[in-house]
Amino acid sequence: MRRLSDAQFAWLLMLPGLALFGAIITYPLVSALVTGLFEQSLVRPGRLFVGLANFADVLGGDFWPVFRNTMIFTLGATVAPFVLGYALALALNAGIRGSGFLRGLFLFPWVIPGVVVSFLWLWIFNANYGVLNGILGTRFSWLGDPDTAMLAVIVTKTWASFPWMMIMLLAGLQTMPKELHEAASVDGAGTIRRFWSVTVPHMKGIAGIVFLLEFIWNFQHFDTIYVLTGGGPAGATKTFAVAVYDTAFKGFDLGHASALGGLWMLLLLILVAIYLRREKEDAR
C-alpha cells in the first residue's frame, strides 16, 4: 500500500468533520438562500419560482420592524452584560478575599440551561404572583405590555450572559503586568486615571472581541425570547430569529421565511467579517 502524504492524511482526519459541516450547515444554508426565490410551503410538496418577489414582500412588510426589534434587543443585551461583567471582573481582580469562590458562584446564571433561565424569569415577572411585583407592590404584566416586554427580555438575557463577559474580561485583566499599574501609581495617577490610561488600553483587544461576539450571538438569539414572549405582545419582541422560525414553522411559508432569513444572514455576514478581521489582528 502506498503511504499517504502528510496533506492526504490530514484531509482524511478532517473528513468526518467536514462531512458533518457540509450536511448540517453548508448545504442547508445555501439551500435556504435559494428557497428565498421560490413560493414554497412546509406542508405541501412542490414549489414555484417567483424571483425576488419574496424579498420585495419582506422588505415592504416584516423586515423593518423586525430589524428595529433585533437591533434594540442586541444592543441592550450586549451593552448591559458588558458593563456588568467588566465591573465585576475589575472588582474580582482588585484582590478581594474569596474572589476565586465568587467567580465560580457568579457563573451559575450562565451555566444553567437557557430554558430554565426563561422559566425562572417568567415566574419572577409573573403578573399575579411574581416576586418582582411583590417587591414593588404592583401587579403589572411586565411581559404582556408592549412598552416593557423588550426591557424584560433584555434583563433576562443580561442575567444569563454577564458571567461569560466577567470570566473573559477577568482572564484579560489577569494577563496585565502589575508593574504597569505600579509605575503609573508612582507617577501619581489615581485609581480612575489608571483605569482609563492603563487598564482600558490593555483590555482593548479582548474587550472588543467579546463585545462583538456577544453582539453576534444576540443578533441570532432565539430561546429566551421565544419562551418569554413568543415575539409578542403585538410583535414588540419579534426579532429575526423568532420571525423566521414562526414564518417557517407556524405559517408554513418557507419562501418568505427564507427571504427574511437571507437578509438576516447578509447582516450577520458583515458582523462575522468584522469579527474575523479583528480576531486576525488580535492574534498578530
Place this chain on the structure above:
Amino acid sequence: MTVTATRSRTTTLARPVRARRRPDVVRSRAAAWVAVGLIGLFGLAPIYWLVVTALTPDETAFSFPPSLIPTEVTLEHFVNLTKNEQLFGYLINSVIVSVITAVLSVIVSAYMANAFSKFLYRGRTSLMHLVLASQMFPQALLLITLYAVFSATGLLGSYAALVLSFTTFTLPLCVWMLKGIFDTVPSSLMEAAAIDGASRWRTLHQVALPLAAPGLVAAGLFAFVRAWNDFIFALTLADPERQTLPPGLVHTYLGEFQTAWPDLMAASFVVSLPVIAAFMFLQRYLVGGLTAGAVKG
C-alpha cells in the same frame, strides 16, 4: 495566595509612596465589594428564588405578595417529579442524545484538531477560520432546510437528527479547544514514535490522544452540555416521544391555564444539576478553552 498578597503589600510599604498608596488600595477594595454586592444581588437572587419556590408548598407559593424567606418547606414538588412518567421519558431522551453527542463530538473533533495542529497543508488557515465562523450562522435559518433534509432522508423525528445536528454545532469550539491541547504535545514525541516504525494512526492513537486525555474529557463535557441545553432543534426536529427535557418541560408546564410554578422550579433545578456538575469539573479548562475557541487566532 494570602502569602503573596501580604508580601507584595510589605514591599509597597517599604516604598516612599506609602502614605499616598494605602488609602487608595482601601478605597478601591471598598468599591470592589460594593460592585460585587450589587451585581451579586442581581446575579444570585433569581437562583435563590428558584430554590425557594421549588421548596414552597403550593398554598404559600401562590400568595401575594410572596414571602421572601420561606416560612414552610416541603419536598413534595421533587416527589411529584419522580411520579411523572412523561418527564422521565424526556430525561432518558436527554441522556441518550447528550451522551452520544459527547462521544461523537470528541471523536470527530479530535481527528480534525489533530489535522489542524500537527500537519501543514494548503487551505489550513482558511479552513480553521471557516470552522470558527460556522458557529455564527443563524440556527433558525438552518432549521428551515435541515427539516427538509431530515424529512427526505427519513431521519426526521429520530435521535440521529438531534445527534448529528448537535455534534456539528459543538465542533467549532471542540476543535479549537483540542487544537490548543495538541499544540502542547511535543512533535518530537510523535517523530520518535515514527522513527520507531509506528504508523501515523498508531502515533495518533497511542501517543497524541492519551496525552490529550484531559482535553478530550473537557471537550466531551462541553458537547454534553450543549446537547443537554438545546431548545430550538429538539423542539423542531424530534418526535414528541423523542423530545429532550428543554422542549419537554415547555410542553409539560407552559400553556396550561395555571402553570404549576413550584413543580416547574423543582424540575428546572433538577435539569440544571448535571450541567452545574459538569462546569464545576470544567472550570479549570473553561477559560483556556473559551479564549482559545472564541478569541485567539
